Amino acid sequence: SYEKICRYIARESKSVVVSVGYRLAPEHKYPAAYEDCLNATIYFMKNIEHYGVDPARIIVCGDSAGGNLAAAVSQTLAGRSDLPKLRAQILIYPGLQALDFNLPSYQQNQGVPLLFREHAAFFALLYLNGDALHMQEVLDGSHIPPAMRLKYRKWVSPD
Numbered sequence: 001s002y003e004k005i006c007r008y009i010a011r012e013s014k015s016v017v018v019s020v021g022y023r024l025a026p027e028h029k030y031p032a033a034y035e036d037c038l039n040a041t042i043y044f045m046k047n048i049e050h051y052g053v054d055p056a057r058i059i060v061c062g063d064s065a066g067g068n069l070a071a072a073v074s075q076t077l078a079g080r081s082d083l084p085k086l087r088a089q090i091l092i093y094p095g096l097q098a099l100d101f102n103l104p105s106y107q108q109n110q111g112v113p114l115l116f117r118e119h120a121a122f123f124a125l126l127y128l129n130g131d132a133l134h135m136q137e138v139l140d141g142s143h144i145p146p147a148m149r150l151k152y153r154k155w156v157s158p159d
Helices: 003-013 032-046 065-078 104-108 117-129 135-140 146-152
Strands: 059-063 088-092
Touching (some): 032 065, 104 117, 117 135
C-alpha cells in the first residue's frame, strides 16, 4: 500500500527509499515488527556501499504504527558506534504514548477519524499482545502501575 508514495518520495527527493514490509499484529505480536524494522535497517546500514548511499544522509521515517517503529529503531541505533549515525527521523502521526488515553489530546480529538481514543487503545493492545480483552482497563488507565505513572508524569500528564 505504500509503494506509490515511496516511489514518489524517492523520485522527488532523488533518494534511495527502503520500505520495510514488517510482520503485522495481531498474528505477530510485539516485538516482531520492531525486530523486522531494526534488522532491515541494520542490514541496510552495514551494506550501504551496495546501494550508493551517503552514510551521513540516512533517515528513518514512519507513519502511525510505523512512526512508533521508526522512533524505536532510532533510539536503539543512537547508541551504536559500529553503524553510521542517523541524520534524522521523520514521524508522521506516530503512536508513541500508551500510558494515558485520557490526556487532553485524546479528549479534544475524540471525534476526529484516526484519533478516536478507543481505536488507539484497541490497536495498541493488538500490537502488544494480540487481543483487546482489556480495552476498558486501558481506557480507564488501570493498566499502568501507580509507580510507573509517577515516574513518567514529567513527560506524560495533562499538565
